[in-house]
Amino acid sequence: SAVISQKPSRDICQRGTSLTIQCQVDSQVTMMFWYRQQPGQSLTLIATANQGSEATYESGFVIDKFPISRPNLTFSTLTVSNMSPEDSSIYLCSVEWTDYGYTFGSGTRLTVV
């Protein structure tokens, strides 16, 4: 299966600042996915990132708040901008490694104070 290195694993940030989360995959993948998991909640898809094109955002998520880069087939970043305490969540990236397997990064646990 694909192996994803996600950084940082956790961070505590001041409100109003931004944090960029990185995901590095050990193989080339077409699509990468970014999810948010609010405290005690399930995972919600933020956006889909394809190399060479703009990310596609799900309802309720906008590019100004969660800009995504996908410069090549093994790397992607998600930025959480102008953070507020409501952004405190676990953020996870994911890739499809087979027709029936989706691998996740280890997650970034973000706390906004």
Add this chain to the structure above:
Amino acid sequence: AQKITQTQPGMFVQEKEAVTLDCTYDTSDQSYGLFWYKQPSSGEMIFLIYQGSYDEQNATEGRYSLNFQKARKSANLVISASQLGDSAMYFCAMIPQGGGTSYGKLTFGQGTILTVHP
């Protein structure tokens, strides 16, 4: 649109016993995949098992088996011989496999917290 329902917020099981975690789903897609993931307190998502909608046999992976009842739209996870390390959050998820704009997008249930007692 897809929907996953996990009606058990929390489950308890004695070590070495079997436990069933419930999952029902709703979809208009003819081809789809069903997954179970384990999320320990560390937050990572660990893939456990997969079932395709056209698979005739229930999926098994070691101590994990998926009880797939297509007519009832249920995909329950059975963990046999529970271990203390099985204590975690468990998510059921599904994905359409017919292409289109939902390709690759997993829909998750609310999760079930499993606690294994010694």
